[in-house]
Amino acid sequence: MSIALNHTIVAARDKKASAQFLADILGLEVSPQYGPFIPVQIPNGVTLDYMDTDTAAPITPQHYAFLVSEADFDEILARVQESGLTYWADPFHRIVNEINTNDGGRGAYFDDPNGHNLEILTRPYGSGTD
Known part of the structure; x- marks a missing residue:
């Protein structure tokens, strides 16, 4: 069996700023927007896909x-x-x-x-x- 984590969705108030924050801190690049997501690809192939959330709802x-x-x-x-x-x-x-x-x-x-x-x-x- 071959199982690998491919991506996960990260809730954000501002997906572009949040993705850029992670990329800047880790020394990575922000990938082009894909649908509602702004991905940051980690070198092992996993992406963290940032998505804007409802501003009234708290982020867990x-x-x-x-x-x-x-x-x-x-x-x-x-x-x-x-x-x-x-x-x-x-x-x-x-x-x-x-x-x-x-x-x-x-x-x-x-x-x-x-x-x-x-x-x-x-x-x-x-x-x-x-």
């Missing part, structure tokens, strides 16, 4: 984690810091402006403009020792 925050190389982590974290974003070492947003070293790698969490919790990590969970 989701969590999106990106496995990155050590070099990419440094570059992304630098862009997060240069953007003036707060970041955390933990998913509960308790350890401010620090990174974690879970599983012998590095990780950090930050929010996008819609309140989605974004994570960058250099080692998959359970792949090493704390």
Whole structure:
């Protein structure tokens, strides 16, 4: 059996601005609009398809984690810091402006403009020792 995640839809107040935010922070490009979606393709082929939501309805925050190389982590974290974003070492947003070293790698969490919790990590969970 071959199963792979192809895309997921990300709720946004402004799909263009939200897609551009993610692309800028991760060092990626925004793809052309496809129907009601503005996609950002991740190098493994998965796309995050941003879609505008009803402005009266609250957006339920989701969590999106990106496995990155050590070099990419440094570059992304630098862009997060240069953007003036707060970041955390933990998913509960308790350890401010620090990174974690879970599983012998590095990780950090930050929010996008819609309140989605974004994570960058250099080692998959359970792949090493704390």
